[in-house]
Amino acid sequence: MSVESPPMISAISATLASMSLLIFSTGRYLRHLGYEVLYVRNFTDVDDKIIARANELGEDPISLSRRYCEEFCQDMLHLHCLPPSFEPRVSDHMLQIIDMIKQILDNGYAYRIDGDVYFNVYKFPEYGRLSGRKLEDNRAGERVAVDSRKKNPADFALWKAAKEGEPSWESPWGLGRPGWHIECSAMSAAYLGYSFDIHGGGMDLVFPHHENEIAQSCAACKESNIRYWIHNGFVTVDSEKMSKSLGNFFTIRQVIDLYHPLALRLFLMGTHYRSPINYSDVQLESASDRIFYIYQTLHDCVNVLSQNDVAVQVDLIPPDTANCINNFQNIFVDSMSDDLHTPVVLAAISEPLKTINDLLHTRKGKKQEFRIESLGALEKTIKNVLTVLGLVPTSYSEVLQQLREKALKRAKLTEDQVLEKIEERTAARRNKEYEKSDVIRKDLAAVGIALMDGADGTTWRPAVPLALQEEKVTAT
Secondary structure, three states, rough: OOEEEEEOEHHHHHHHHHHHHHHHHHHHHHHHOOOOOEEEEEOOOOOOOHHHHHHHHOOOHHHHHHHHHHHHHHHHHHHHOOOOOOEEEEHOHHHHHHHHHHHHHOOOOEOOOOOOEOHHHHOOOOOOOOOOHHHHOOOOOOOOOOOOOOOOOOOOOEEEEEOOOOOOOOOOOEEEEEOOOHHHHHHHHHOOOOEEEEEEEEEHHHHHHHHHHHHHHHHHHOOEEEEEEEEOOOOEEEOOOOOOOOOOEEEEHHHHHHHHHHHHHHHOOOOOOOEEEEOOOHHHHHHHHHHHHHHHHHHHHHHHHHOOOOOOOOHHHHHHHHHHHHHHHHHHHHHHHHHHHHHHHHHHHHHHHHHHHHHHEEEHOOOOOOOHHHHHHHHHHHOOOOOOOOOOOOOHHEEEEEEEEHHHHHHOOOHHHHHHHHHHHHHHHHHHHHHHHHHHHHHHHHOOOEEEEEEOHHHHHHHEOOOHHOOOOOOO
């Protein structure tokens, strides 16, 4: 299994869009099914954009890339992404890249011009089989560099002759560096062989990048074969493409400064990986609210279970609870096995969570026979699914507190200030100043703090701010 990481990897558009499938879902689910997973995530640390940026900053391109790679790995750790088996970088694999270019030249699929090496697309009749494009559709200058020396406009560089101000390496064709596409074929072949199961990346990589990978890999080794190419949709912001020019560009660090990383993860998994992910405040607030509900329900359930030392016995679980569990498990397996439909799984979790809350809080539920056994079975089932989805926190109580802290930060309040408002509202209700009481509740709700009145007094929890709730209803 291979997935590619773009060079400037601290931005949400460059990481979350291109990594959402393989990092968030595939590896864990394949392991859950019993497969051994060899996961390779390669880094492009030498390319035109990196060199240009490094020259602007007066920094060594490799050092700049290394710094961004380290930042990226930290972001993935925050998002509970499993680490890869191998994480190769272009700068460490020049020998493999040069060897593959030699193979392609020896097999007659490439040609040399003044220290450059180009792949001849007309030598590969199957060019275009992934994207469905025809050679006559490929015009120079449209994602293919213009160079009058090339035999065909669509020919692409395997090796570029050295230029002043650029890093370079020795090769049989003189000093230079690899073209963009060859590195991925060489590194995947080095760690996975010429044939492997899954290759992933963003929709924008279908052409020309992955198309060129197929051509050059097959040119180097005719047995080359990738069984499944999987591409994910782009990130949009309020339905507009995310880009620096539009000023709607967010880094992962900026997002998780205000929202818990697991809320961001849930948000991303709430959209099927092939579809565009529409980033918006209301979507993030909804995901944060949803994950709080999930963890609060499981926290309450575990607390009750800890007071009752009862082993889960399947034959003691009532038919209604057993059906709820079986239905959820079937939806989980069917949906994940059908192109990783994580949104369906996340929607289906509502029913077992509702059943837990009924057993915990309703009069009828508290009296149900084998209540503790039912709670134990439901909690175990939900936790198993959340584990596969990478959504299990270290501690329910700890993550709930962290979610509260993030909500307070978004509301620009401290917990002491919220508690003062609760006391003020309690006094107003005691004095029958109900209008004042309602104003306090609404003011807090407006910034995402919901008050809950119970037998033991008033508590608070994070919620979607009122204005965003109305926006959500309008959008729906």
